[in-house]
Amino acid sequence: xxxxxxxxxxxxxxxxxxxxxxxxxxxxxxxxxxxxxxxxxxxxxxxxxxxxxxxxxxxxxxxxxxxxxxxxxxxxxxxxxxxxxxxxxxxxxxxxxxxxxxxxxxxxxxxxxxxxxxxxxxxxxxxxxxxxxxxxxxxxxxxxxxxxxxxxxxxxxx
Numbered sequence: 831x832x833x834x835x836x837x838x839x840x841x842x843x844x845x846x847x848x849x850x851x852x853x854x855x856x857x858x859x860x861x862x863x864x865x866x867x868x869x870x871x872x873x874x875x876x877x878x879x880x881x882x883x884x885x886x887x888x889x890x891x892x893x894x895x896x897x898x899x900x901x902x903x904x905x906x907x908x909x910x911x912x913x914x915x916x917x918x919x920x921x922x923x924x925x926x927x928x929x930x931x932x933x934x935x936x937x938x939x940x941x942x943x944x945x946x947x948x949x950x951x952x953x954x955x956x957x958x959x960x961x962x963x964x965x966x967x968x969x970x971x972x973x974x975x976x977x978x979x980x981x982x983x984x985x986x987x988x
Contacts, residue, residue, distance in 0.1 A: 852907045933973075
């Protein structure tokens with residue numbers, strides 16, 4: 831059985847986003863009074879009292895800059911929660927945020943959407959990733975929240 835690894839926002843990108851996010855705004859850190867925000871830098875929920883920031887993030891635009899591709903109209907940016915400072919990254923290897931319905935969006939190497947799937951139960955994620963990566967041309971899958979469509983993390987082929 832293949833294991834799929836969630837890719838968090840890397841530490842170098844976190845620093846860039848805190849300086850100026852992908853919409854060109856500086857981060858506005860805050861103390862999370864309740865906890866529970868899905869942090870994309872370490873792929874866990876925030877704890878009450880942690881310093882976090884809500885920033886705008888454009889994952890396909892950043893991937894395109896690394897790979898020399900152009901996602902065209904599929905380029906989008908949206909809000910993500912991150913730590914307001916350094917982050918050690920994920921502590922474990924499990925797929926995070928699988929306790930609710932999620933949408934898995936399939937993308938080509940160029941960043942074009944090739945399809946998607948609603949995943950309704952935690953035990954369905956492995957099968958959904960396997961199905962996505964058997965489809966020709968799919969090299970990247972984004973996991974997104976159903977309620978708002980927010981980006982949670984991505985998984986790459988291989």
